[in-house]
Amino acid sequence: MKTPVKSAARLSVAPMMDWTDRHCRYFHRLMSQHALLYTEMVTSPALVRGGALHLLGYNEEEHPVAVQLGGSDPKELAAATKLCVERGYDEVNLNVGCPSDRVQSGTFGAVLMRDAQLVSDCMSAMKDAAQGVEVTVKCRIGVDDQQAEDILPDFLKKVSAAGVNRFTIHARKAWLQGLSPKENRDIPPLDYPLVHRMKEAFPHLHLSINGGIASLDQAKEQLKHMDGVMIGRAAYHNPGDLLLTADQDIYGAENKPKTAHQVVEEMYPYIERQLAQGVRLNAITRHILGLFTGRPGARMWRRSLSENAHQSGAGIDVVAHALSHVPE
Template sequence: MARIRETADTSGLHTAARLSVAPMMDWTDRHCRALHRRLSRHALLYTEMVTAPALVRGGALHLLDHAEDEHPVALQLGGSDPAELAQAARLGAEAGYDEINLNVGCPSDRVQSGTFGAVLMETPGLVADCCAAMIAAQPREVTVKCRIGVDAQDPETVLPDFLDRVRAAGVRRVIVHARKAWLQGLSPRQNRDVPPLDHDLVTRMKARFPDLHLSVNGGIASLDAVRSYLDAGLDGVMVGRAAYHRPAEILAAADRRIFGVRGPDATPEAAARAMLPHIEAHLARGGKLQQVTRHMLGLFAGRPGARAWRRVLSDGAHRPGAGPELVEAALAQLGEVQGAA
């Protein structure tokens, strides 16, 4: 478990939130975050959603495990009971997370049945109560990730009312996925693509709520796009699938272009080699290579040799005894393809 941090660095978090990587179930685990951190030292990283009942009732504190070098890193919680969320937030703060985020955006059936995620857009008063309880329970900043509405709701009406209520509860930073969630009729996968995006609505909300730190999320697929939204006046941009499938494209130049840090950009080759100690430590704890390398497949996306890189890792990582030497072999194969190009 990471060491406990006594105070939250809110100003530093607000800077880090200029670019963040979205919480994504089955993807943004600690191995994924380790890779992303080796590409950017400054972007804000999020965990997969962890449910408050799993922590409070199930005692699954291993879900809070993370490394010290992941910071700045935020814990995303799912739930709808204020007292339970308060206790879960306290556990997250004690585990050392820099931020506690409430999920009000996930549309999956499992989340709906638990009365949390996107369905909470229908009960903004309850969301406000949850946020107030989480804020009162611990010292970390509490943030919210939401949709612009669900089903037949009118986002022009629903979103400003939602923001007003969570602001009154003490929330000062909100990430808005600029799509509706259709809880009836669309699968979770379809909800990531089918509902139309309305980034302009989020930009208008920034003008209406200038005191809120607002980040936009949804369909943002390049660092140029990130810059354009920041230049348009938004405080932050959260990137999801593009950061996972093409991590170097989004993160390798981010410290220079988004955070103004001087020096050379990260490279995917250096990031891959920097993962070797992480891999060795994971294997020493009884882990499997594929649990790490599955997050590294897109590291060279769009570059000569990317297919060879993926093939070597995909074919070999699941084999008994596979270790860091497979990553070295994949890098060598990549170099051979690039040299022949």
């Protein structure tokens, strides 16, 4: 039985462009049965105007799984939400945090922090279209010269008035001019205390914190203040440390955690199915390179996969050979 999405949101893996595709999410789900997984951001114009419904494909095993939308037109977001709900997603999330130029030019992402009323209108339309499926927001604490202490509570108040009960807050501002998306993930200072104060000010909302959290110990520390924690790059680059014991450490599960070797071997049938459908091996193995980070044999594991998985006809034997470099 899948974990209810609100319970799962105690720990989530962030939506990350070019990273959290369906192969990545299947791999992550093998390590944690409970963590909430997010798709890469999908834009509402791509779905509604472009008909790119293949972007909504996922594996049933991924539940609980949330789809993240990018957009700023309430009608179009409502239509996109309907398409997501029809495909069985457990949650539809609106991106109000991405600072990239491409996203700004489409008037969505972090630039929407400047227009809480528009976000509220978007969420109201999405909620009406969601047929009871939860709609949520991922945002920043502010953008550019906004005073985060003032803007963030106003944003939460206006948007929650549309019936949104769950927010994930990246505890950094986004600088829309002068910083690249990569720099926006590191340079603006983290302000965890401000996000903690939002939980005190809005006790009725389910608030998750995101940004700079790189271990389960840090996540547990944040859960003393917040309802949930979202982890991004650390969960991707070092999934073994973040996800193998997440069910036990975060959700209190009593079953024994899998080993990293078990997870690789459990990937074999999935890989075989995907290869049979014409997917190249490296499209899958690129997501598992970090599994043994910090352990003996990790370097040879990465090297063996990197050198061989892209070759024509590469199959399971390539993964098994790479695994042989890592002691049990």
